[in-house]
Every structure is written in C-alpha cells, then in structure tokens.
Amino acid sequence: MVDFRTGCFFSNNKIVFRLFAPRRRKVELHLFSPIDDIIPMKKDKKGLWECSIDLSISDKILYKYRINGKDEFPDPCSNFQPEGVHGPSMFVDHDKFIFKYKKPEHKKNIFIMEIHIGTFTDKGTFHEAEKKLEHLKELGIDLIEIMPVAAFDGSRNWGYDGVYLFAPDRSYGDVKSMKRFIDRCHDLGIGVLLDVVYNHIGPSGNYLSKFAPYFTAKYHTPWGEAINYDDNYSYGIREFVLQNVRYWFDNFNIDGLRLDAVHSIFDQSGEHIIKNITDISEKKGIVVAESDLNDSRLIDKEIKYGLGCDYQWTDDFHHALHCLLTGEKNFYYQDYTDRECLIKSYYHGYVFTGSYSAFRKRCYGNKTDDIPTNRFVVFNQNHDQIGNRKNGDRLISISDEDRALFAAAFTIMSPFSVMLFMGEEFGEDRPFNYFVDFKDKRLRKAVFSGRKKEFSHMIDGGKIPDPNTKEVFIESKLDWDKLKKYKGKRFFKLYKSLISLKKQHIDILGNRKLRKNNIENDLFISKAKGITIIFNLKDGKRDIKPDFSFNVLLSNNVSLSGQKENKKRISLDRYGFIVLEKRKLCIFHYLHTDFS
C-alpha cells in the first residue's frame, strides 16, 4: 500500500491542496474564494500535485483544478460541492464539529434499517431525519444504513450516481447536519452504516479521467469500464478509495460501511482492495457488502485469503421468500420457485452453494458452513428489490398484509442478521421508485430507455414511469401518518415484538446450527432447543397438534383450541405464524400475543 493523502486540508498553518494526476503536464489551482487567483502546483514522483496557501480554516475556500492551462474541474476528493457537481469544490474544516456521543457497542447479530435520506421524510434532509430516530430506537433497530450520499447531479438520486465520494450531497443539508444526525443516532444508541460505491462512478459530473486513469478496460461492468484497482497507476486510485474509507470513519464517526456491488470490483493485485478496506475498517467499525457472487470468501474473516467483510446481503433469501409470497417466477425468480429454497436459505444463507442456476446458466456459489450465522444479512425487501421493479412496488403492494407480516416474521425469526427497508415496519405501501435528475438531455433519455429495456423481459404490461420526473421521487417519500393509523400501529407492534423476541432468544435463534428446519404439510417448521416457530406457507387454514405443552410467545393469524392448560390444537389461518416455547414443569403465565 502506498499511503498518501489527497484533497484540500489544513496542515502546518496552511491550506494544502494535493491532487493525484500523474500523467498531466501542468496543473494549477484556481481559487474562487476568498480571492480569485490562479496558483501554480508542483508535481512529485508519485504523480501528486501540490500547493500550500496562507488561508484561514474559517475562510470560505472555493476552488477547482486547471489542467494544462485550460479546462477546470472540481477536486476528485472534494468534501462539499455547494453549487453542484460541476461547480467549485469547498474546503471543509472537519475538526470544527465535535461529536458528543460515543458509538454504540457493536452486536454481532444485528438489526439494520436501510433508509434513503431524500425520501425518508418530506423535506428529505438529515435534519428532518433526526426526528424519526426515536421511532427507530423504539422499534429495536441497531444500525441504520444510509443509501449513498456522495454528491450527484441534480436534486434527487438514489445515490448510485454519486461522483464526489467525499462530499455529502447538498440536497441533504451540509456536512455539519450530516454529522449532527450521526451524533444524534449515537445518542440514541443507534449506529450508522454508510453505503459507499467503489465499483463505478456516476455518469454526470464525473471528471476523474481528466486527472488519472481511474478506469481500466481490463474489466467490463454494467456501467462500462471498471474502476482501476490493478492496472497502471492503480496505486493512486486504491489510495483514493482507502482514504475515502478512513474519511467517513474518522471525520463522520460512522459505525460502518456498506460496500455496493462488490462483484463489480475487479482486482488481481496481491492484496485485494476489499481486504485493504476491511483491514482498515477492522479497528474502526464494520463492513457490510453487497455481492452477486454467493462467494463465502467475501465474509470469511478467519482464513488468510478471506476478504474479511463482517456481513453480506443475502439476496437468495429474499428471492426464495419473494417467490413463495408473490408466485412470481420470471427473470431471476425462476431459480427460487421450489419451496426447498426456503429450507436451504434458512440454513446456508445462500440457496445456491455451487449448484446449477437456470437463470444464470451456470453453476453458482459455494459452501457457507464455516461462516458464522450472523454474517448473513437477510431482508424481505430492500431498495433494489423494490425499486428495480417497474413500478417500485413494495412487497405489501404485490401481496397483502398477511403476507407482508409473514415476510417480516420469516425474516426476523431467521437465524441471520436482519435488514428492514424504511417504512415496511408500518406497512408503507407507497412505491420506492427509481429516480434521477440529470440535467443532460441525452442522459435523461438514456436512463429512461435503459429502464424500458431492462423491464421488457421482467414485467409485462403497463407504462413504465419516467425516472426523470419529480413525481416518481415525491411519490416515494414515506407517509409517516400511516404510523398513527390502525394498520400502521398493528404492523409496528408486531415488528417490534418480533425484534424483541429475536433479541431475547438470540443465543438460540441466532445460531443456525441449533435450528432444525423442515416443511411438512405446507407448514414451515423451525425448531431450536425449546423454541418452535411455525409458518403457514399457504393461502388456507392449516392445523397442527404439537406433542408437547407450550406457551405461545407470539402469533399472527392463528387460533388455538383445546383446554387452556392442555391446549393442543393450533389453527393457522392464511400465512399465519406462531412462535412456541416448550413449557417447563413450573407454571407460566400466558404470554400469548396474537396480532391477527
């Protein structure tokens, strides 16, 4: 690892500007504020251009870099873009904000809630989001996962078109408001994960190639050439990314990172960039990875060549559950229609551990036996699984309340770490659409037609909403009023009880090796020591007679019959579920909470 710092920072009573541009012949600093000036820069052996200026940290410093005396571009390491992605970069004095609260202690089996700041509240700012934190705390959330905030073109974006990886987008507030939000989370004992994108850079405002070979033609990604982690000059690009890792931990006091689509990060180096990232993060927080590879090496922390991530999103789990509840079987869902997938995923996390996938037309995945249970993060919806549908439908919209609650219980009662998507805990049925706000007409058109092409084979019929419109964004904002209504309350209470119950029995429930799962007579039954969880997989009644005495810890769509002290028959209505505790000899009071 070559370790150097780039960007604009305060050092030895001066403001230092340092830029990686190894193949440029001339680079100058164009200062716009506090004075307008062109300042020459000097290059060193590593390809770093530098100048230092006598400025105060309290100055409003705005600047761009001028290449070969001609074109000017913002700083790839810009900490803030007050006038958008094409405007000047701004110096940020990170020492100014003092964090008051310590990060909460990290649990292994965790509850995450994924949120998008822009649609989490009406105003869509960090400041406004603070007001909802008490709600998350009450629900039992350990960590929130913020969709990427890196500055993007336009006033709304999912975040995956970010172009300034060190700059929170101005639409969410300023740097200070993001820090205050994180501090407030910590105050409430909630950790913060930040989604970061190290596999591609957004299409508008991306001037990286003006400075250095940030991309390589060696590998192809869905977004074009891959980020250059192992080709000529990759030392600078690797350092850029590793500096970004340190940046969020050190300056924003975050609890961890979520790495976007690591299957599109290609690296043949002796040290894989993901290992570099997890090595740095090890002492600072956690790393959650999204991967399309079903490769347990990603979350292996015990073995030399493991990549050391702490958690991995487990798409297979989602797909198996989604197929059961919606009956969909197009596109990638074709691989998950067999209900045995539920059993597989409840143990292995992955459904595919090396077997043939008809959708992928290849063998897929590997074994997970050596991996601790908690490293799999399961969910029954997330921004992708919702937003990558034509109409951004949440599960509840394409199934119903019973099935949405079944999904919640099936997910939370799994042995794995759990992630919820904002709003599902109060039965939100507004869509979470795909939205962008590029200014370039060709790009707007390309996004829309790409979207049309994407869904041509996935979902039939109906018009595809234009992701460029403001409406699809507005429509995606949470409707917090639902929380006050009957349905919202009922959902919230059940979610809260489920999370609380899981946490209470985490030592048993959170160890997949202690659990025995099987499907019989359309019932999914998971037993773990004294606890039995039963799910009705069908849109119809199912009865069961346990051969032991039990207390009911929690249920939905369930009725019990038989004598109270010897109640034996459990009747599960459509998609009903029940959590039983084997009764010991002493007398318990009746714990049953049914949500139906």
Add this chain to the structure above:
Amino acid sequence: MVDFRTGCFFSNNKIVFRLFAPRRRKVELHLFSPIDDIIPMKKDKKGLWECSIDLSISDKILYKYRINGKDEFPDPCSNFQPEGVHGPSMFVDHDKFIFKYKKPEHKKNIFIMEIHIGTFTDKGTFHEAEKKLEHLKELGIDLIEIMPVAAFDGSRNWGYDGVYLFAPDRSYGDVKSMKRFIDRCHDLGIGVLLDVVYNHIGPSGNYLSKFAPYFTAKYHTPWGEAINYDDNYSYGIREFVLQNVRYWFDNFNIDGLRLDAVHSIFDQSGEHIIKNITDISEKKGIVVAESDLNDSRLIDKEIKYGLGCDYQWTDDFHHALHCLLTGEKNFYYQDYTDRECLIKSYYHGYVFTGSYSAFRKRCYGNKTDDIPTNRFVVFNQNHDQIGNRKNGDRLISISDEDRALFAAAFTIMSPFSVMLFMGEEFGEDRPFNYFVDFKDKRLRKAVFSGRKKEFSHMIDGGKIPDPNTKEVFIESKLDWDKLKKYKGKRFFKLYKSLISLKKQHIDILGNRKLRKNNIENDLFISKAKGITIIFNLKDGKRDIKPDFSFNVLLSNNVSLSGQKENKKRISLDRYGFIVLEKRKLCIFHYLHTDFS
C-alpha cells in the same frame, strides 16, 4: 461442477458423438469416413447434442459437425486433426496403446527441462526426441516440460496458437508416437509435464464460438475476449477444460500440467477453475503454473482459498539475474537493476511482494513466507525470455560463457525448483525465435506488425526477423553436435555436477529458511549450515579468505592459493563461483572440480 463428457468416444459398442452447443437449433454429424453420411443429432437439456453409430473402433472415422444445415466445423474436442485445423476430426481409440512403464515417483524439489518438440531435434518429432532422452537422464532432469502440442494452423508454432486442445499437432507425429515418447520417458525415470493453454485459443482454426459462448466480454486479455469461465453457459466451457485436464492424465499418462498465463484466466465463480483443475490433478500428478501476478495464493495448498498449484514459474528471479548479467534495464528489466533483488529473490522467490513497481506503475505481489521453498520454479532463461526478444537471443549470446555458467550455477544452487531451457546445458547459442506458419495473409501480416510494435520500445536498432518465415524456425533447432565439442562437454559436465551437487544436499540447499544470503564486496554469498556458495558478481577478480577450513565441492573461474592443507585464499575470476563445504576434523580427500 457439472460433469459430462463430450467428443467422439466408444461406449456400449457404439461410437458416440457428443457436442456442447446449447444455443444452436440444429446440429448434424457429417461423417466423411468410413462412409460419407449426414446423421441427425439430438439435444438434451444441458445443451449437449448426441448421436451414436454402429462403427468399429478400428475404423478410420473422420467427421465434422454441421450447424443449422449449413456450415461445418471440426469437433472442439477433436483428438486428432490429420488434415490440419480446418479439416475433419478423427476418432482415436485411446485404449489401443498400452503404457509399459509407471510414472517415476515425484520429488518435491525438481529439475525440469523445457523443450519444444519441433526444434528439439532436426526432424522435430516425438519419435526423434526419444533419442535425446538418455542425455537428459544423464544430466539429472526429473521432468521435461513440453511446450503446447495442441493442433495449430500451419506446420510450425510455439504452441500458444493451438486450437484443438485435445489433439496433438500432426507435425509432431501421431497420437501413438506421443504416447510412446511419454512411455520412453517413464522407462528412463523422467516425468512429462505438458504445457496447456486455458487462457485463450489460437486465432486460426478456432471455431469454438460457432458452438457455444466459449468467450466472454466481461474480461479483456492480450488475445481479446477472455475464455468464459463464469458467464452464461460457462458450465460447458468449464467442463471442456476439466475434461481436457483428465484427458491428458488418463490417456497420455502424463505426470503433470503446466498452465499457461493463469493471470489471463478470469473467474468469479464460487469455485475458481484453477482450483477445480488442481483438485482433479491432485490424485493424478502435478500442476505448474505460469503467472504474472506474484500472488502466492496460486501455490498455496495448505489454506482453504489457496488455488492449489504445486509450482509456479518465478519470473522475478530470472529478471534479477538477467539484469545483473546483461546490464539491460529497459522495459520490465527497469525494476530489477538493484542487486538487492538477487537477495530478495533468493529468499522470497518473488522480488515484488507488495512493493511499488515503476514498470507496472502499481504495487505488485504479496508475501510468500508460508509457501514451501520447492514451489518456486526458477530459471535463467525460458521460451518466453528468449523468444520474446527481437532476435530470440539466448543468455549466452548476449553475455558470454562465464556469465552463462554463472547463471546456471546461480539458478541451480538456489533453494528452489529449477527449470532449464533445452540446449543451455551444452552452451547452445542458436536463437530460439518466435515462429508461426499461419496461412491467412492478414494474420501473417498482423503477427509481424504486432511483433514490430512489441519491440519498438524494448530493443533498439536492427531488423526484426519475420516470424512467418521457415528460416526463423530452422535456425531455432538445437545443434546437438555442440555437445561433442569442448565447450559443449564443459558446459554439460558443469551442469551435471551442479544438479548432482544440489540433489545431494537438497535437504539443506532446498530449504530457504536454512540459508543466509548477502552481498558484500561484489560477492554474493549464500550460507546453509556447512555449505557456503560464493558468486563473483563482477567482471573482475575478487579474493576472499574464509575463516574456516573447507573442501571445495565445485567451482568455476576460481583459483586457490595457500598451503594445500590450510588453503585460505580463494580468488574468483570474472563471474566465477565456488561451493565450499566446511571441513570437519577428520581428513577428507580433495573434492575440488574446477571447470574453468
């Protein structure tokens, strides 16, 4: 792994033809011999087309596959192409040849000789090559490594343009003569490694894409799109390659494989194809890999995610030695001009274990401490390092005899496994040119101009020989008469003594952790328990006075002075070297053999 057999083989008293062509709508067998006929084939779910015919295994069966009732192509799994790469494929009855001799027992620290069948002898056949095996045995070679024999276009080729991976090229003889050659090797206790190319397919006669997506645009190699190991339909391509691995072991009784350029094998699958290959090979023989990655994971057999190769070519060692002896510092040699590289490589194998390479403009490699010493194969020349020079110069041609012998000693006396390139053991100074014989004019032109471009920045001045001419091939054939002359005899004797000496002390010399290497006063000194090896790194005299009594085990360009029983002063002439054994108290007879 999906396990299936393709190609033309005998089964249940019929000749079976089976072909992987999952996206073709119609495939027929065109039989040319013993009768001319078009036979329909049926496709199964996996995309395998099949037909079985009542033919005798003694029939001369010639065939092609007809796609969509129109174009006809040879079998990707053809075992022989009697009329060249565009002609029909031939059935081969592999049970006909009975191997008489068992494979020699495998040693860990090995001596390999790389040979190219076409230039190893005047006739360039397996049959003719047999006559030189006694010579290799006498030299002390454990294994020969045959450059690829897969059928290629034209009558001469290095082998890396092979297009039928299961068919020995007809220019070297028939299948039987190859098997007899291998059997003869085994008779003499010599093992056989076969160089196989799983990273690209040659440009002429390559009809693979007519059948299935053998290539993927996900990854780019120097030869274009990479072989498809992890994209749609990769299960068929993986099986094609794994079947090839089994094929050579099972039908040709080889001792191991040499995998060409594994850095251009890209695979994100849960099981890396190289691990699949080494898993299969584990019970059958060994795997030597060529890699440009300096990634010790490749030769890690102890840890889960290790790729399990037994050996790896160690280019860094070559480069460090080459720089010392030739003073060259262009292109990749620029990274190896520091003599400390010799020290690094003598311990780590790799010179770059993570540090910055100016040539590559990136950090390169990783640590090798956990890897057994013998897994590094070192050499002071090989087909690439010679042939990828403009004039195909061997080391002796660009240095001199003293330096060539220094290189031999430095290589053989290293702790590592050793590979020689055919002819170096008798001081061959003929070039080993790059040669091809494509029939297509555009391809001939492209090869020549590619060659010109390649050397534009590597070597200055002079004309670049046209690799398409027969002369560059003829010129590359070994001149075995040299072995009978003084220089040849002297070289051979020294090589033989060096190998014998290394083998005799392999427990000490072959363990890098027992050896202490340093450079002082232009002398490279390697000490291992009682043995001290001293190399004069300079074109000038160097004296040394060991502080112990010793026997001289071997030397070159060295004179000794002082009383015989107390000889103290060793005078090393230019590039001289000496191997000393610390004298114990008892009296030894004088072992010294000086080759100067």
